[in-house]
Amino acid sequence: MLNPLRVLVSVRTGPPSRCCSSFVSRMRFISRLKEDDEACAAALQNGSVLLFHKLEPLLHRTKTGTFRPGSQPSSGLQSVLERLGADRSLLMESVLIGCSEQNQAQFCLDVGGLDRVAIEDVCRGKFVDLRKSFFLLTGPEAPLVAKAQALLRWHQTHGFCSATGQPTQRNRAGSQRVCGSSGIVYYPQMSPVVIVLVSDGKRCLLGRQSSFPPGLYSALAGFCDMGETVEETLSREVAEEVGLEVEGVSYSSSQHWPFPHSSFMIGCHASISPAHTELTVDRSELEDARWFTLEEISSALQVKTPPRRGDPPVTWLPPSHALAHRLITEWVELQRSGEAGK
Ligand SMILES: NC(=O)C1=CN([C@@H]2O[C@H](COP(=O)(O)OP(=O)(O)OC[C@H]3O[C@@H](n4cnc5c(N)ncnc54)[C@H](O)[C@@H]3O)[C@@H](O)[C@H]2O)C=CC1
């Protein structure tokens, strides 16, 4: 079942920049900013801000044609925002999202009340739908952009206490909101989801919902019910959606996923017996589910951008930032190493 050694290995093989002293000091810096409003306000003066417009991130196109998040130094941003008609206090609505390798605090801010085109002109970027951004951002920043959007969305939808109906107030970092009447503290929430790549040893199982763009297939996923373990959710979802009983389960990795409302994705591989591979697909949940060979998956991985309207039909897979993509490439590597070992 879940393999704790696997977790240790992936933590230890993280990026080299996670050298203990600088990593620890950055984590403690962020932790202090969440607790100390004054320190957070000071960090904002010297920090950088990722801009969003109605939850769409600002992207810059680089000289080489790649895309980067449109991060702005907050020192110059205040005057830019005021020139565009913003209230002086708008910058203070920024939400803390992290700390750069250079120990500079990183924030995000939704400027949805200002003129979209005017900001794009001044900041030399474009506001792009988050799903499209995931295909355009090839660097390591996509998870930070996803986190920023999820936090901004959470603040926009948690302005009132669900017990008293009274307004809630955020701390400076935006890491919590408190009801002034009841004192209830609200923290940003994620829904746990298990995502699983099922294999019969030679083929892997992918499905698609009717809401997916044409030709897109992904690993099976499902929200955890209250009280369930990861293994229970996984077994239930596979049984519900395709009528199979999984045997072995192993943990791969996890990620935060901003769609539709912030999920915490727990990625696993599962095996089933080659003798019991017949699918009974629940058509109310999935439009289609089928087994894919290594060759079919390899050619689907070659499709790097979603097909456009009018293009011939093609099977394609979630973008490289998606955990489903990681599970699929892990499976491909395993199959190839198995074939090479024959
Ligand atoms: N990062 C990745 O690689 C992938 C991420 N996903 C994400 O996984 C999520 C779950 O996958 P589905 O197959 O849609 O789940 P699912 O199979 O559990 O079905 C979704 C239904 O579950 C119900 N539900 C129960 N708890 C819910 C909650 N906390 N929030 C929302 N709905 C809840 C709703 O009726 C909803 O329509 C999706 O939202 C999708 O964005 C899915 C595939 C790949």
Ligand SMILES: [Mg+2]
């Ligand atoms: Mg599902």
